[in-house]
Amino acid sequence: KQEVTQIPAALSVPEGENLVLNCSFTDSAIYNLQWFRQDPGKGLTSLLLIQSSQREQTSGRLNASLDKSSGRSTLYIAASQPGDSATYLCAVIWNTDKLIFGTGTRLQVFP
Amino acid sequence: DAGVIQSPRHEVTEMGQEVTLRCKPISGHNSLFWYRQTMMRGLELLIYFNNNVPIDDSGMPEDRFSAKMPNASFSTLKIQPSEPRDSAVYFCASRTGGLAGELFFGEGSRLTVL
Numbered sequence: 001k002q003e004v005t006q007i008p009a010a011l012s013v014p015e016g017e018n019l020v021l022n023c024s025f026t027d028s029a030i031y032n033l034q035w036f037r038q039d040p041g042k043g044l045t046s047l048l049l050i051q052s053s054q055r056e057q058t059s060g061r062l063n064a065s066l067d068k069s070s071g072r073s074t075l076y077i078a079a080s081q082p083g084d085s086a087t088y089l090c091a092v093i094w095n096t097d098k099l100i101f102g103t104g105t106r107l108q109v110f111p
Numbered sequence: 112d113a114g115v116i117q118s119p120r121h122e123v124t125e126m127g128q129e130v131t132l133r134c135k136p137i138s139g140h141n142s143l144f145w146y147r148q149t150m151m152r153g154l155e156l157l158i159y160f161n162n163n164v165p166i167d168d169s170g171m172p173e174d175r176f177s178a179k180m181p182n183a184s185f186s187t188l189k190i191q192p193s194e195p196r197d198s199a200v201y202f203c204a205s206r207t208g209g210l211a212g213e214l215f216f217g218e219g220s221r222l223t224v225l
Contacts, residue, residue: 089154
């Protein structure tokens with residue numbers, strides 16, 4: 001069964017820390033992987049999309065890496081800020097149109 | 112572009128009533144997805160369309176749920192009759208570019224069935 005897992009489920013850090021969110025998937029034959037951010041009561045905002053042929057993508061303070069052979073992706077957030085507080089979800093597409101989501105990591109960055 | 116537009120944003124109804132949720136995808140996107148999000152089950156894919164044609168509705172929980180996409184700019188998700196366990200946030204998302212494309216979500220419709 002194709003599944004996506006995110007660890008940790010919740011994370012609380014002081015402002016300024018660099019942090020890593022983890023995403024693992026059961027089948028390495030992915031098509032692409034997408035990281036989202038969700039603020040309370042809001043929809044999902046796309047952060048980064050990594051194609052299966054890519055190793056990483058960067059946007060500002062965010063860097064996402066992909067290691068298909070180990071079934072893992074990490075989202076690196078540099079110099080975290082209180083405004084980064086949100087739930088972060090990763091989602092994987094295999095060989096169908098279905099995007100399968102992890103359960104998310106709830107991040108709190110305190111001043 | 113205005114993004115994916117959903118309505119209503121909030122709906123409170125009584126058990127047994129019909130509920131219709133609406134979605135306007137981003138112009139030019141040829142795939143549309145309906146998701147449901149709850150605390151217990153997270154995000155679940157209900158159904159998706161390619162070029163207005165339903166491709167996979169295996170996630171639709173029961174026959175009480177139905178979805179249509181009469182044209183490229185409009186889709187509905189209907190629940191009839193609604194039940195309290197249908198209470199959730201329902202998201203619509205759209206994409207272009209096939210499997211390689213980036214998925215964009217609407218703000219969601221929060222449904223409460225009393």
